[in-house]
Amino acid sequence: MNTSNQAASEVDRADTPTASDNDALAKRWRRATEEPAWLKVTLITVALAFVALFLVLPLSVVLFGAFERGIATWLEAIRDPDALSAIRLTLLIVAIVVPLNTLFGIAAAWAIAKFEFRGKPILISLIDMPFAISPVVVGLIFVILFGSQGWLGPWLAAHDLRIIFAVPGIVIVIAFGTLPFIARELIPLMQQQGKEEEEASLTLGASGFKTFWHVTLPNIKWGLIYGIILCNARAMGEFGAVAVVSGRIRGETNTVPLHIEVLYNEYMFTAAFAVSSLLTGLALVTIAIKSVVEWQDERRQRRAAA
Amino acid sequence: MSIEIDRVNKRFRDFVAVDDVSLTFREGELTALLGPSGSGKTTLLRIIAGLEQPDTGRIRFHGEDTTDLHVSKRGVGFVFQHYALFKHMTVFQNVAYGLTVRPRATRPTKDEIKQKVMRLLELVQLDWTAHRYPHQLSGGQRQRIALARALAVEPKVLLLDEPFGALDAKVRAELRRWLRRLHDDIHVTSVFVTHDQEEALEVSDRVVVMNKGRVEQDGSPEEVYDHPANPFVYRFLGNVNLFEARVHQGSAHIGGIALPAPEYADQRNEHGHAYVRPHEIEVFARQEHADALPAKVELVSVVGPAVRLELHTDASDALVHAELPKHRYRALGLSQGSDAWIRPLHSRVFLPDERVLNG
Numbered sequence: 001m002n003t004s005n006q007a008a009s010e011v012d013r014a015d016t017p018t019a020s021d022n023d024a025l026a027k028r029w030r031r032a033t034e035e036p037a038w039l040k041v042t043l044i045t046v047a048l049a050f051v052a053l054f055l056v057l058p059l060s061v062v063l064f065g066a067f068e069r070g071i072a073t074w075l076e077a078i079r080d081p082d083a084l085s086a087i088r089l090t091l092l093i094v095a096i097v098v099p100l101n102t103l104f105g106i107a108a109a110w111a112i113a114k115f116e117f118r119g120k121p122i123l124i125s126l127i128d129m130p131f132a133i134s135p136v137v138v139g140l141i142f143v144i145l146f147g148s149q150g151w152l153g154p155w156l157a158a159h160d161l162r163i164i165f166a167v168p169g170i171v172i173v174i175a176f177g178t179l180p181f182i183a184r185e186l187i188p189l190m191q192q193q194g195k196e197e198e199e200a201s202l203t204l205g206a207s208g209f210k211t212f213w214h215v216t217l218p219n220i221k222w223g224l225i226y227g228i229i230l231c232n233a234r235a236m237g238e239f240g241a242v243a244v245v246s247g248r249i250r251g252e253t254n255t256v257p258l259h260i261e262v263l264y265n266e267y268m269f270t271a272a273f274a275v276s277s278l279l280t281g282l283a284l285v286t287i288a289i290k291s292v293v294e295w296q297d298e299r300r301q302r303r304a305a306a
Numbered sequence: 307m308s309i310e311i312d313r314v315n316k317r318f319r320d321f322v323a324v325d326d327v328s329l330t331f332r333e334g335e336l337t338a339l340l341g342p343s344g345s346g347k348t349t350l351l352r353i354i355a356g357l358e359q360p361d362t363g364r365i366r367f368h369g370e371d372t373t374d375l376h377v378s379k380r381g382v383g384f385v386f387q388h389y390a391l392f393k394h395m396t397v398f399q400n401v402a403y404g405l406t407v408r409p410r411a412t413r414p415t416k417d418e419i420k421q422k423v424m425r426l427l428e429l430v431q432l433d434w435t436a437h438r439y440p441h442q443l444s445g446g447q448r449q450r451i452a453l454a455r456a457l458a459v460e461p462k463v464l465l466l467d468e469p470f471g472a473l474d475a476k477v478r479a480e481l482r483r484w485l486r487r488l489h490d491d492i493h494v495t496s497v498f499v500t501h502d503q504e505e506a507l508e509v510s511d512r513v514v515v516m517n518k519g520r521v522e523q524d525g526s527p528e529e530v531y532d533h534p535a536n537p538f539v540y541r542f543l544g545n546v547n548l549f550e551a552r553v554h555q556g557s558a559h560i561g562g563i564a565l566p567a568p569e570y571a572d573q574r575n576e577h578g579h580a581y582v583r584p585h586e587i588e589v590f591a592r593q594e595h596a597d598a599l600p601a602k603v604e605l606v607s608v609v610g611p612a613v614r615l616e617l618h619t620d621a622s623d624a625l626v627h628a629e630l631p632k633h634r635y636r637a638l639g640l641s642q643g644s645d646a647w648i649r650p651l652h653s654r655v656f657l658p659d660e661r662v663l664n665g
Contacts, residue, residue, distance in 0.1 A: 196386050196388060196390035197390050197391075197392055197393075199357055199377075199384070199386070199390065200384065200386060200390040200391075200392075200452075200455075201392075201403070201407075202357075202376075202377045202378045203355060203356075203357070203377055203378070203380075203382055203383065203384040203456070204378075204403055204404035204407065204455065204456075204458075204459055205378050205379075205381075205404055205407060205408065205459055206378060206403070206404075206407040207378060207407075210407045214392075214403070214407065215392055218392075218394040219393065219394065
C-alpha cells in the first residue's frame with residue numbers, strides 16, 4: 001500500500017546526494033543501487049504513459065460520456081426505476097457479502113497463521129480457487145446445485161425456496177467470487193507478525209476477545225481495510241457469475257453492472273455511461289477514503305513521536 | 307511464590323521437548339534454565355506460564371495446582387526474547403495494558419494506573435519514554451519496557467525467555483547486572499532461560515542445566531561450574547580438554563603421569579576420560595616437574611589480558627587448549643612451534659558407562 005510513497009521518497013533522496021559538499025566526488029562515488037539519469041527518466045515516462053493510457057483515459061471517457069448531455073440527462077438515467085432498483089440490490093448485496101467475507105477472512109487467516117493443523121496447504125490453495133475459476137463457471141456450478149433441474153432443485157421447490165434467479169443466488173455467487181480478497185490480504189500479514197504479541201497480552205491477564213480487539217485487530221487494521229475495499233469493489237462490479245444466476249429480471253434481479261449492460265445493448269449509451277459513472281465514482285471515493293484514513297493515522301503517529 | 311514442576315512431559319510429534327522433568331523453584335529465587343537450543347528449556351518455561359500444555363505432569367504454584375488454569379488467570383509475568391511490545395501503543399499504554407484490560411470491578415482508576423505506570427517506568431529508568439512508540443527505542447530499552455509491563459500486573463512469578471538474546475554483548479552485560487539488582491529489590495520468584503553460560507553463572511542464584519529435555523544438573527552457579535555432574539555439563543559450561551585415561555585404584559593415568567581420582571578407588575585398569583579446563587593446565591618451557599607431559603605449541607592467540615595456547619601432545623587426540631595470563635606467557639618466553647611441558651592441575655574423570663553425551 002505504501003510502496004508508491006516509498007518509491008517517491010527514494011527518488012527524492014537520489015536527487016540530493018548525501019555527500020553534497022563535493023559534487024564531483026559524489027558523482028564518482030555513486031551508490032551501487034543508483035541508476036543513470038536516462039534510465040530513471042525512461043522508467044518514469046513508461047510508467048506514467050501506461051497509467052495515462054490505461055487508467056486515466058478510460059476514466060475520463062466514462063465521466064465524459066456520462067455528462068456529455070448535461071446533468072439533467074444524467075439524473076434522469078439514475079432516477080429511472082430500474083436503475084434505482086439495481087442500485088438498491090447492489091448495495092444490499094454489498095451489505096451482506098462484505099461483512100460475511102470479513103468474518104471468513106479473519107477466521108481463515110487466524111487459523112492459518114496461528115495454528116498448525118493437517119491440510120493447511122490445501123486450505124490455502126482452496127481459498128485461492130475463486131480467483132482461478134472463470135466467473136461464468138462459478139455461476140454454472142450454482143445453477144447445477146440449486147437450479148430447478150439441479151441436485152437440490154426439487155427439494156428447494158418443495159419447500160418453496162428460490163435461490164437461482166433470485167437474490168440469494170446472487171449473494172452466494174458474489175460471496176464465492178470475493179472470498180479470497182480479505183483472507184489473502186491478512187494471511188501473510190498475520191504469519192509475519194507471529195503470535196508473540198497475543199501471548200504477551202494473554203500473560204498480562206487479557207481475555208481472548210480483549211486480546212483480539214486490542215492487539216490483533218490494530219495490527220492487521222491496514223491489511224483488513226485494504227481487503228475490505230477490494231472485496232467491496234469486486235462485489236459491486238461482479239458480472240459473469242451474476243449474469244448466469246440472476247436471470248436478469250428487470251427491477252428485481254439486475255445488479256448495477258447487469259443494468260449497465262442492458263442499457264448498452266439497447267443503445268442507450270448516455271444512460272449506460274451515467275450508471276457506469278456511479279460505479280466509477282464509488283471506486284474513486286473508496287480510494288480517497290483509504291488515503292485519508294492512512295494519512296490521518298500517519299499524522300497521528302508523527303505527532304506522538306515529536 | 308514457589309513453583310513446583312512435577313514429572314512434566316511434552317512432545318511435539320516425534321520430538322521429545324521435555325522428558326519427565328521434576329523441579330522446584332523456591333520462593334524469591336532467581337533461577338537460570340541453561341541449555342543448548344532444542345534442550346527443552348523454553349518449552350518448560352512456556353509450560354510454567356501456561357502458553358503450552360504439558361502432555362502429562364502437573365505444575366503447582368505454592369502448592370496450588372495451576373496446570374489447567376488458563377494463562378490469563380495464572381498471574382505470571384512473561385518477558386519474550388523479541389520483546390513482543392504492542393507496536394501500535396505508546397510505551398505508557400504498553401505498561402498500562404495489563405491494568406486497563408481488567409474487568410471494571412477490579413480495574414484501578416485512571417489516576418492509580420498512571421501513578422503505577424510512571425513508578426514502574428522510573429524503576430526501569432525510562433520514564434522519559436512514556437509517550438514514545440516501541441520502534442523509537444533501542445533493543446535494551448525495549449526489553450526494559452517489556453519487563454516493566456510484565457511487572458505492572460504484580461505477577462506471582464516472573465518468567466524470562468532469553469531476555470537478552472537479541473542484544474549486543476555490551477548492552478547484554480549491563481542489562482543482566484541490572485536485572486540482578488532489580489531482582490534483589492523486588493524479590494519475585496524468577497526463572498530465566500538462556501543458552502549463555504556466562505549469563506547464567508553471573509546472574510542467578512541457581513542454575514538448572516538441561517539437555518535433550520532432561521535436567522542434567524541442578525545447583526548453585528559455583529557447584530555447577532566447579533563440580534559438573536557429567537561430561538555434558540563439563541563441556542557445556544566453558545571450554546574443556548579431554549584426555550584418554552587409564553583409571554586404576556584411585557588414580558587416572560594420562561600418558562606418563564598420574565592424577566588423583568579417589569572416587570574410582572575400586573576400579574582396575576578401566577578406560578576413561580579426564581576433563582581438564584584450559585585455565586587448569588599449567589604450561590612450562592622446561593621440564594620443571596616430573597609429572598608434566600611433553601607438548602608442542604601449535605597456535606598462540608592473545609585475547610585481551612589472556613593468552614590462549616593450542617598444544618599438541620601424544621596423550622590427547624585433539625589439540626590441548628591452555629589459558630594463562632599475559633605476563634605469565636611473557637615470562638615463559640614461548641612462541642609458536644616451540645616445545646613446552648604441560649601439567650593438569652585438576653581433573654575430573656568419567657568412565658564411559660556413565661552417561662556420555664554429545665557436546
